[in-house]
Amino acid sequence: YLVEHKEVELNIRDRWDSTPLYYACLCGHLEIAQYLLDNGARCEANTFDGERCRYGALNDTIRTLLKNYNVLTARTVKRNTYDEFLRKLYEQGLYSDVTFVVDERIFPLHRCVLAARSSFFHEAFEGRWHGKRNINLTKAKFNVDSFESVVRYLYTNCCEISLDNIDTVKALARSCRLPHLIDLIERKKHEIDQWQASKTASSNIYRLVLEPDEDDDSIRLDFRMLAEQAIPLELRQWIAGSEMPFIDQPHLDTFSDLIFIVDECYYFHVHQAFICTRTEYFSALIKNHFNEMLPNTKQQNDTKSTVMLKHIHKEHFIPLLYYIYSDECEISNDCVDDLLVIADELFLPGLKRLCGNTYSKLLSNETIISILRLARLFQLVKLENQCIRFISDNLEEVLQQDEFKKFVLEDAASVVDRQETDTVPIIDDLRFYLAEFSTVNRSDIDETLEKMKLLDDFLDNIGVNA
Structure with missing residues (x-):
């Protein structure tokens, strides 16, 4: 549960x-x-x-x-979908636009990711590495394992480090201006030293596994900035906590490789590494499966493909973009209906759950049945449970609604070859909630029995034996 x-x-x-x-x-x-x-x-x-x-x-x-x-x-793909996406983005190197070579090992990487996470890489790609697609670090003072640890951290906020390699990784992190990584290494090493000192037997620990703190949203904020840069100047928003809006920093859009045209006039400069890896729909679209590719125009960089999006409007595309890049977005009550449909079409279950969170704040006696229907239609289990809880807490008022009566009758009819003694799904759910979550003390038990009787009387009145 x-x-x-x-x-x-x-x-x-x-x-x-x-x-x-x-x-x-x-x-x-x-x-x-x-x-x-x-x-x-x-x-x-x-x-x-x-x-x-x-x-x-x-x-x-x-x-x-x-x-x-x-x-x-x-590791399950079902949970931690965003973490899984970041891991695959690094390990598979899809849509890579720069290659690093260290000790003869090849790293297909993405300039947008490295630049968003490290000011060192951002400056290097605009300076000494500008325009380069192959960068050979043959004379580097670090080994390939150190480079792998730091780059994996940039992509995922996690990495593993051999205890013998700690000093080298810290030196590389210092060069890449990653103070948070250095802090993580030192804190984790201190924890291990304390634990080993408390044990009489020797341990077999020879690797550090670094994970972000529970409240560390740095990677999402960094990639949210990428989404902000992708938005046309006239549509860019203020970011909470920023002193200046990104509209004053148009030069930040440096490493996009794809243009989406929305509402026929707004040009979104996006990154295929995020757009195409997060959803198969856009991946197929870019491959011209739907014949929506446009020829490059003089307005755009000749190296970028241009795609016209005909069925998504800017008010829906902007939160969609934030979700694709950062796994988070703000969803207004006005656009949640359309965004839920879009999330379902693009196979983005996480965005559907965020829509479900928005609907959960709209629950009322007037909206409960329509939202419950949506929860079932789009398989939003958490939202459906919240609807059941709302109905249970407001049972007397909801039982008086014609819409609820209609819903129960439809539910009863949906049971194949239903017999008179068969249950009804919605009634089953209500009884389960009342029995499991409302019997804490004597007064709760009395209230539960009263609500159970209300349900039975309601079923008798509408002619359903359940």
Whole structure:
């Protein structure tokens, strides 16, 4: 329920820096440990978390589970979709526009990502590396593993570092002007040193696994800036916390490689690495599957492809753009209906959930049934549960609505070969909520019984036996 319906982050830490997986191992809950691992709990071998879980495990069965578990194959795409996108963007190098060579290893990367995350790279791409597509770092003072760690951090806010390589990575991070990465390394190393000092037996930790702090939104803010730069000057918005609007910084649009024309007059300079990797719809569109490509014009850079978007208006495309780049966006009540349809067409379940969050704030006696229908139509489980809770809390008023009566009758008719004693889905959900979440004390039990009777009387009145 917590993981699949409430979407609680299962790698969350308490004040003792302990995760749910650690407690499951400590208490010997094998099935829970297996479930957490299958759904993305982190427990890599030879890391702080991995060794701590192994050391604290109640029995050998759980230690064997941890030892045999392959974290790389068990990460789920369903959850942490944005993190998965960033990881694939780095590892697969799709739509790369610059290649680095370090110790004969080739890194297909993206100028927009590196420049957005590091002022060093931004200045270098506009200066000494301007126009270069292949950059050979043969005389570098760092090794390939250090470069890989820093670049992975720039893409994902996460990385692994060998303990033997810490000083080299810190030096490279200092050159790339990444003070936050240096701080993360030092804090994680201090944690490991303290933990090792408290144990009598030797540990097998030889890697640091760096993850962002729970409140660290730096990568989303950096990529949100990329989205802001993609928007035409006349449409750019202020960013919360900025002293100046980006409208005063038109030169920041340096590394876009695609132009979308919206409403026939607004030119959005976007990046294929984000647009085409986040949704298959735009990837197919760019490949000319829908014959919407336009020839380049003198108004645009000759190296950029131009695409006319005919069915998405600017008021919907702007929040869509913010979501694609940063996994977050503000959705107004006026555009949520159209944006939900667009999110469904573009196969963006995360954007659909954000639309669901907007609808949840609009719940009232007047809107509850229409929003419940939307939640079911677009398979928004969390929103549907919120609707059930609202109806349960306002049962007497909702039962008087003709729309609710119609909804229940439709629900009853939807059950194939329904018998008189069969239940009705909406009634089932209401009874479940009332039984599970409203029986805390005696007064709640009395209230629940009254509401159960209201439901039974309502079903009798409309002629449904459930």
